[in-house]
Amino acid sequence: MPHSFGLRARTRYLFSRGFKQHGLLKTTTFLRTFKLGDYVDVKATGNVHKGMPHKFYHGRTGRVWNVTPRSVGVIINKRVGPRIIAKKIHVRIEHVKPSNSMAAHLKRIEENKKVVADAKKNNTWVSTRRTPAAPKAGFFVNPRDTEVQTIAPLRYELLL
Template sequence: MRHSHGYRSRGRKIFRITPRLRGYRGLSRLMQEYNIGDTVVIDVNPTFIETAPHRRYQGKVGKIIERRGRAYVIEIRVGNKIKKIITTSEHIIPFKQAGS
């Protein structure tokens, strides 16, 4: 039988939630406000799969360029291309640079 190449294929390890971290993530993360120009990290939360970006963007750092309703448009550089990812705040966390 052929292997399925669906949108979530080969994502079992990436989208797994350890038992200790199950349930909603903290309130501070849900109430976090982001502004245009903020640098964020894509951290896919498998609880909200409808608004989750593709697994290839897990852990990538990008910049918020636009707000669309509840969602944010994030610009990410992949190789020589610039990709625009549309996702909600459940899947992004603020980027903390080393030393700050």
């Protein structure tokens, strides 16, 4: 059991920068604009100590609820016992990046809108639900047309 229980205890490798990632941050980090309702990934950047999130929130995805000059407020769900509590935290923009978690969902919504619009034009109905992949179609193997192959493992030989 460890002897230290500080705010950043046991984060030696969690907050460390990657190979060839040390030094100044890229300018794009500071030029990004975050709007209310955006989904963001909280990823602590080790060389910026100010506004760093607690290690629990590292790698979590949340929704922006507040924007300040140098930070964003993020709502993140946290499991506490049997409950899931929406926690509000403020994190500097160096520790936040836009999330791609909703990209596939938004793409599917756009495709569904197009499909429904085409169906309305043709006066038909179409299902927008996702369906699981169907099993492969069955077929018969004709034994006269195929050759039977006997497969066996290779014999062990000592190679010295």
